[in-house]
Amino acid sequence: MADEAKEKDKRKMKSAKTMRDIMTNYYIEAKTAGETGKKVAWITSGGPVEPLIAMDVIPVYPENHGAMIGASKMGGELCEKAEELGYSGDICSYARSDIGCSLVDGGPIGGLPKPDMLICCNNICGTVMKWYEVQARYYDIPLFIFDTPFCHTGYADEAKKYVRKQIDEYTDFLEGVCGSKFDHDRMEEVGRLSVEGQRLWQEVLDTSMNKPSPMTCFDAFFFLALIVTLRGTQETIDFYRDLLEEMKGRVAEGISAIPNERYRLLWDNLPIWYRIKWLSQKFASHDACLVADTYTSAWCGSLKYMDENNFLDSMAEGYTRIYLNIGVDEMIKIVLEMVDKYDVDGFVMHSNRSCKPYSLGQYDIQKAVQREKGIPSLIIESHMVDERSFSESQTETRIDAFMEMIRQKK
Amino acid sequence: MMITAGVDIGSITAKAAVIVDGKVKGTKVDFTGYNAEQAGKRVLDELLSEVGLDDRSIDRVVSTGYGRNSVQFADKAITEIICHGTGAHFLNPRVRAIIDVGGQDSKAMVVDPEGRVRDFAMNDKCAAGTGRFLEVMARALEVDLGDFGTKSLKSDKPSKISSICTVFAESEVISLISKGEKRENIIAGIHDSVASRISALAKRIGVGEPLMMTGGVAKNRGVVAALEKKLAMPIEVLESAQVNGAIGAAVMAARL
Numbered sequence: 254m255a256d257e258a259k260e261k262d263k264r265k266m267k268s269a270k271t272m273r274d275i276m277t278n279y280y281i282e283a284k285t286a287g288e289t290g291k292k293v294a295w296i297t298s299g300g301p302v303e304p305l306i307a308m309d310v311i312p313v314y315p316e317n318h319g320a321m322i323g324a325s326k327m328g329g330e331l332c333e334k335a336e337e338l339g340y341s342g343d344i345c346s347y348a349r350s351d352i353g354c355s356l357v358d359g360g361p362i363g364g365l366p367k368p369d370m371l372i373c374c375n376n377i378c379g380t381v382m383k384w385y386e387v388q389a390r391y392y393d394i395p396l397f398i399f400d401t402p403f404c405h406t407g408y409a410d411e412a413k414k415y416v417r418k419q420i421d422e423y424t425d426f427l428e429g430v431c432g433s434k435f436d437h438d439r440m441e442e443v444g445r446l447s448v449e450g451q452r453l454w455q456e457v458l459d460t461s462m463n464k465p466s467p468m469t470c471f472d473a474f475f476f477l478a479l480i481v482t483l484r485g486t487q488e489t490i491d492f493y494r495d496l497l498e499e500m501k502g503r504v505a506e507g508i509s510a511i512p513n514e515r516y517r518l519l520w521d522n523l524p525i526w527y528r529i530k531w532l533s534q535k536f537a538s539h540d541a542c543l544v545a546d547t548y549t550s551a552w553c554g555s556l557k558y559m560d561e562n563n564f565l566d567s568m569a570e571g572y573t574r575i576y577l578n579i580g581v582d583e584m585i586k587i588v589l590e591m592v593d594k595y596d597v598d599g600f601v602m603h604s605n606r607s608c609k610p611y612s613l614g615q616y617d618i619q620k621a622v623q624r625e626k627g628i629p630s631l632i633i634e635s636h637m638v639d640e641r642s643f644s645e646s647q648t649e650t651r652i653d654a655f656m657e658m659i660r661q662k663k
Numbered sequence: 664m665m666i667t668a669g670v671d672i673g674s675i676t677a678k679a680a681v682i683v684d685g686k687v688k689g690t691k692v693d694f695t696g697y698n699a700e701q702a703g704k705r706v707l708d709e710l711l712s713e714v715g716l717d718d719r720s721i722d723r724v725v726s727t728g729y730g731r732n733s734v735q736f737a738d739k740a741i742t743e744i745i746c747h748g749t750g751a752h753f754l755n756p757r758v759r760a761i762i763d764v765g766g767q768d769s770k771a772m773v774v775d776p777e778g779r780v781r782d783f784a785m786n787d788k789c790a791a792g793t794g795r796f797l798e799v800m801a802r803a804l805e806v807d808l809g810d811f812g813t814k815s816l817k818s819d820k821p822s823k824i825s826s827i828c829t830v831f832a833e834s835e836v837i838s839l840i841s842k843g844e845k846r847e848n849i850i851a852g853i854h855d856s857v858a859s860r861i862s863a864l865a866k867r868i869g870v871g872e873p874l875m876m877t878g879g880v881a882k883n884r885g886v887v888a889a890l891e892k893k894l895a896m897p898i899e900v901l902e903s904a905q906v907n908g909a910i911g912a913a914v915m916a917a918r919l
Contacts, residue, residue: 616867629782646729647768647787654744654783661745661779 268496276478283311284366292369297381300374301572303447306485307440308427314482318365319347323526323638325361332639345607346638348384370430374399376578378610397426401573405580408570416569444564447485453493454480455553460500461544462595465509467500470520470546471533480552511537516659520546522603522611527640539656545595551576581614585621592626599659600630607637631655667723669912670703672730675766677702679710680909689714690906699730725916727908741915743908744783750911751875752778760870764880766794771865784868790829792860794880799829800853803836815850815885822852858889875899877907
């Protein structure tokens with residue numbers, strides 16, 4: 254028993270506590286912004302946050318909050334509140350739980366602080382446009398929509414000009430709402446910090462190329478929060494630097510994420526936020542480690558387009574050509590690269606009813622992976638934050654059958 | 664002498680199979696009821712007494728089905744996907760694809776020449792296309808479920824059932840009855856509906872010949888005929904269709 258506890262302790266991530274503290278302070282600061290005179294903006298997860306950081310506006314992410322709601326298993330109840338107003342149960346559970354939360358100030362932290370402005374970038378989906386329009390009406394506050402055209406392949410000149418112009422409109426909007434001039438010098442600094450933060454995040458994710466892997470994708474889902482919410486700050490860089498050191502240390506000491514890594518798997522789509530522990534333990538019981546995923550890598554996927562010495566210009570392309578805003582053929586290329594990079598034995602796809610852009614095309618991606626790489630794939634269905642949609646017994650059977658299949662093969 | 668047993672605890676029925684030195688000695692079906700473990704013990708005990716064996720002579724037991732983890736006396740629990748694939752291949756080594764339709768889910772599997780499952784697809788979110796759908800319809804039509812097969816083959820014009828939901832389809836069937844449509848035609852329409860669901864699932868993973876159907880619903884010749892038409896290939900159905908999972912479990916037990 255004592256050995257077991259020691260084992261568990263050895264495998265624990267030391268950085269987890271630091272992360273929790275940072276996020277707690279971040280939310281406290283956001284919720285007490287009224288006292289400090291700072292402005293609060295709600296922004297979509299793929300939205301251009303750097304100009305907000307440059308203007309000293311606190312960015313709050315209803316989607317990050319949605320993940321917290323899911324993890325606290327409060328999603329179903331809050332979604333119901335939105336459905337009582339007439340919102341369809343087929344709508345994204347981030348949107349439904351956020352709308353529900355606004356009504357009752359629910360969720361694990363007593364609700365989000367009332368925003369001074371809303372920044373909506375539709376690179377991740379079209380639902381956010383309606384969701385943010387709803388909230389703009391509800392809170393009676395200004396809304397900025399950053400419209401990133403879909404890029405099946407490449408980046409057309411028209412799209413380039415269109416998106417770049419919106420960045421100027423964005424900074425004008427911020428000047429209007431904040432009542433102060435946009436600081437371009439500060440913006441350059443924030444741009445550099447953002448790129449460095451993304452690089453560090455990429456390096457952290459790369460450590461799971463090691464066999465055995467020092468972390469699972471479930472760890473990555475947790476450590477993702479900072480690069481999403483506070484990209485462009487020094488705090489983010491300091492944290493990921495330390496996290497990277499910890500991961501490298503684990504690799505050097507041979508500390509693996511799961512006790513006996515026999516099978517390596519790739520995860521696709523957002524997490525099932527209310528079942529992270531269950532999924533983690535379920536796969537670990539099969540000696541399977543989910544070493545990488547397509548979701549967390551999206552926050553360093555635009556590095557190839559961003560120029561830290563010319564951030565304001567290059568961020569237009571960086572924000573437009575994200576994983577969810579490109580054609581399925583392009584997504585397939587990225588997935589196939591990841592299969593090789595992390596050397597995985599199987600592919601676990603979350604068919605997430607809440608996210609149409611992520612889930613449409615999954616069967617095509619599945620077929621391509623099976624055809625090109627010859628590895629089996631599994632599909633698990635749910636709404637990422639609405640626990641009412643999850644069938645444990647059925648999902649368990651699918652996971653068990655998938656792992657039995659992989660075991661027979663290897 | 665190697666004696667192994669398999670128990671398949673399904674949503675409606677519990678099945679058991681005993682294999683002695685590589686040959687099926689006997690099989691049994693009973694109702695699952697409320698307690699999966701008790702159902703497993705009961706159906707296996709009944710089978711053992713029928714074939715004249717003592718439970719102490721069983722070398723190993725594998726459990727499968729939704730209730731597989733409740734069967735404490737099993738040496739291992741293996742999913743019914745692997746067990747159905749294994750069972751079908753054991754009974755016909757040339758089989759390359761299996762469709763299993765049980766009480767509450769339907770699944771399609773492709774196996775390699777050694778009988779190992781290479782891919783599978785499951786419909787476990789929706790009762791349409793499963794035994795439950797047929798049960799509901801049998802009640803609505805006041806026809807014995809066992810007569811569905813023969814009756815549907817007498818149909819001259821299958822009804823069209825457009826609802827994809829079991830519950831709404833039941834209402835549709837009731838209104839067809841009140842419009843005076845023949846039972847035979849309604850049942851044929853029901854079978855077409857079930858076959859549509861199953862064939863979509865099967866086509867998704869690419870089933871090919873030789874194709875075998877297992878599970879309780881395979882006993883319904885009407886569904887099999889409708890499915891053969893939709894997939895444009897013959898489907899083998901053995902007497903042991905319903906107990907195929909238990910047989911596969913017993914085969915897996917010998918390999919432990």
